Amino acid sequence: MKLGILIFRNLRRNLLRSILTSLGTVVLVFVVTLVWSILAFLQAATEEKTRNLKAIVTERWSIPSRLPFSYAATLAEGAARSPQDVRPLDSMNWQFYGGTVDPEKISRESLIYAIASDPRKIPTMLDGLESLPPDQEEQLRKDVEKLAATRQGVIVGRNHLTALNKRIGDRFKLFGISTYMGIDLEFEIVGAFPPGRYDGLAAFNSDYYLNELDAYARRNNGRKHPLAEHSLNLVWLKLADTDAFNRVAEQIESSPSFNSPAVKCETAASGIASFLDAFRDLIWGMRWLLAPACVATLSLIIANAISISIRERRLELAVLKVLGFRPWQILTLVLGESVLLGSLSGLASAVATYAAVNWWMQGLKFPIAFFDAFFIPSDAMVWGFCVGAAASLAGSFLPAWSACRVKVADVFSKVA
């Protein structure tokens, strides 16, 4: 309605003041947007790590961890004994193996470290492989099927293909080194990991490895290989949430099956949590002190500007009243002016921050621990708008209230 025009005209009347108020809003909403983005990001990161979290079972008292392979089946069940016990969603065994293609000349190029496991666990348990682009995912699925079907197959990382100068389908032999001495394995390359994180990893069938460990004893008059009883290095368990983790960790650590050697069960998220603990005060301060302080400052700035402009316009507002404008209409007029300015400036600030950080700077580089870059969530536009609107509403409410309470008779009388 026509009141809208009046609101616009009033904003334009003292352009400098409107611009300064608007700039103040822009700057403060910018700070609030950044603070809240970082908080939202940290929260999402910790939440993600507490959902579907991964627990690692290792030997309790010794590094490197070496467990009997006989532990594997019980651990995969989370040492659940009664039906009420919690079971992991998924699990994966890790048996490390290291060997060289050239026992005469051991070099970085000729060395390969590999893990023996159940091939079908690879796509679900290895971080980052559960969310590949569709074409890579399809390729990995085929490779894993081939590995499961090929007893002596191996999936290698891209680095190995280069270092060995081999292609998929080629064969090579590894001679065990150090603790793996005496176990020599012959492989056929059935596939390669998607490029990136697993360029240095090689994975092969656990069955083949266990079989070769047994074969060693047969070749050496029944003398077992030193690793025969300790070939399992660690077990990964996937758990629904922290609660499930706590229960499973308790089941495993109290289980009589794992006495010698004893085991421990930890989660990657506990590492994050303890890291975040150090920042907890900082985060608390950002959330409960810095952000509210910004909003309060913003309200004060707006309250100041609005109360000045109301004082200047006391007579005008009184004239509107004389003409029959009701108090709520005056209130709307005054609040509308500041809320319009505040919410639009807030929105503009958030949109500009979003565009600058996400598109122009490609994320805010903030390398603490495992976080690489922060992005402004698209929610920020809503926050920006709301923070601007709320702060301006809070700041202008009292001045507006006093404006609409103006007694016209007092304004026009000589005493006022």
Added chain:
Amino acid sequence: MISPMPTPAKREPVVRVHDVHKYFRRGSERLDVLKGLTLEVPDREFLGLMGPSGSGKTTLLNLIAGLDTPSEGEIWVADQMISGMSESQLARWRTRNVGFVFQFYHLLPVMTAYENVELPLLLLPLSARQRREQVKTALELVGLSDRLHHRPGQLSGGQQQRVGIARAIVTDPAILVADEPTGDLDARSAEEILDLLGELRESLEKTILLVTHDPRAARRTDRVLHLDKGVLVESGVADRAE
């Protein structure tokens, strides 16, 4: 709409003030401004109110115009007792029934002459077309058809006061109140404004209450009331200007 009202056979009083007291409190002190005023203003009268500064002229005008309520006594305007109305009832009543003309015009500086005159109409259930017609008619009556889109800052004092008068008559109220409308104008502009008020009274058949310190202005009215320290001291019929 602005149209002549049917002329009644006998002039009924359109404003009746009965034993009105008004006092203000300042701390423990009570300031008696109006002390038992009684007066009647017949329909279509051009009434002048004079008196020394601080005698209560503005206070009385505010009461009659429904900007304030009396401490005691009754005020009737066109068969409605406005002294008993609530603040919001008064606001609604003012829009349709009273037109105000101020000494310092009090136009909104951010709006054009046209928009200033349109303001009170925004409170009434009128279509845009009806509003446009009424605003144009009002500005025509005050002789400013050629200044529709000027801001107050672009108009002379006399012209601004004409816009103020147009705003006062645009809702076609029964009474016009004017508190020293010529107080801020030079002699010639003041004459023109007084001429205009006189014309409007004739053509639109308004009742006009004019507060003034200027004896020449008072001479244009039908009757002058003198207020001193909150009481009416004498009333006489001034020379008719027309």
